[in-house]
Amino acid sequence: xxxxxxxxxMVNMTHADERKRRIFQDVRFxxxxxxxxxxxxxxxxxxxxxxxxxxxxxxxxxxxxxxxxATAWAQHDPQLAGALLDSMxxxxxxxxxxxxxxxxxxxxITLEYSIGETPKQITxxxxxxxxxxxxxxxxxxxxxxxxxxIRSSSGAMDMSLWHADRNADILFPIEPFWYVxxxxxxxxxxxxxxxxxxxxxxxxxxxxxxxxxxxxxWWEVLRRTLDIDERVRMGKNILRSQAENVxxxxxxxxxxxPVIVRDDLKNVPRHGYWGWDSRWSWPYYPETWYLxxx
Numbered sequence: 433x434x435x436x437x438x439x440x441x442m443v444n445m446t447h448a449d450e451r452k453r454r455i456f457q458d459v460r461f462x463x464x465x466x467x468x469x470x471x472x473x474x475x476x477x478x479x480x481x482x483x484x485x486x487x488x489x490x491x492x493x494x495x496x497x498x499x500x501x502a503t504a505w506a507q508h509d510p511q512l513a514g515a516l517l518d519s520m521x522x523x524x525x526x527x528x529x530x531x532x533x534x535x536x537x538x539x540x541i542t543l544e545y546s547i548g549e550t551p552k553q554i555t556x557x558x559x560x561x562x563x564x565x566x567x568x569x570x571x572x573x574x575x576x577x578x579x580x581x582i583r584s585s586s587g588a589m590d591m592s593l594w595h596a597d598r599n600a601d602i603l604f605p606i607e608p609f610w611y612v613x614x615x616x617x618x619x620x621x622x623x624x625x626x627x628x629x630x631x632x633x634x635x636x637x638x639x640x641x642x643x644x645x646x647x648x649x650w651w652e653v654l655r656r657t658l659d660i661d662e663r664v665r666m667g668k669n670i671l672r673s674q675a676e677n678v679x680x681x682x683x684x685x686x687x688x689x690p691v692i693v694r695d696d697l698k699n700v701p702r703h704g705y706w707g708w709d710s711r712w713s714w715p716y717y718p719e720t721w722y723l724x725x726x
Contacts, residue, residue: 436599437682488682
């Protein structure tokens with residue numbers, strides 16, 4: 433699959449709850465969540481070792497790719513994760529193994545998700561277990577796709593996830609959902625109000641902070657310029673910001689996807705990309721496939 437991450441986790445940085453919003457907007461929290469994840473374990477259990485542990489970014493074949501984008505804050509380092517949480521004041525004050533907020537009150541955070549296309553459920557089970565090891569007890573709740581769409585668009589969820597497609601050069605320049613607040617839909621959970629502000633020319637939603645506005649500025653150049661060097665520069669600026677800020681958290685990318693083909697269906701390539709970015713079979717000229725008869 434040409435996916436930057438089969439599962440991308442997002443925290444709601446424009447949450448209606450000011451207390452949660454302050455925590456989620458703090459880059460230390462997002463970095464800590466990422467560092468606490470044991471990607472090698474997830475790869476072994478969910479992918480039999482065939483996926484690629486990585487941070488969310490474009491695929492290696494992309495002209496916008498840099499190796500450091502895929503490794504940023506993606507090492508398994510629960511000690512550093514704990515130190516970042518401590519520095520935020522997210523501390524276990526009563527010794528029950530659960531971190532409380534800076535105000536001493538419990539942290540009640542729920543990760544809502546719907547299943548399909550990639551191994552989401554087993555990933556959620558493993559990731560939430562890794563977070564518990566650093567004192568973050570985050571509940572998970574599986575919901576329907578239609579409910580998720582409503583709750584994503586309204587910004588009602590604490591955390592959510594989706595499969596991070598649009599990470600090949602076909603779609604990344606025009607639909608950088610994960611990296612720029614330019615879309616509202618069931619895929620995206622991390623900045624609905626900033627996206628609403630952009631899409632309404634400031635009439636609705638919340639005005640983003642300067643570093644998020646910069647993402648929009650870079651993307652406006654990226655999607656319009658005819659200068660390929662400028663386009664690549666703008667794209668890398670966006671992805672470098674993702675690497676530094678961990679706007680969304682990647683886990684395992686470039687996962688294998690078996691496609692079952694009948695023996696008597698001929699001219700189907702044995703290897704290729706399979707996903708939304710390439711419209712599945714479209715690049716392989718299915719009109720040239722044919723059935724043989726004995």
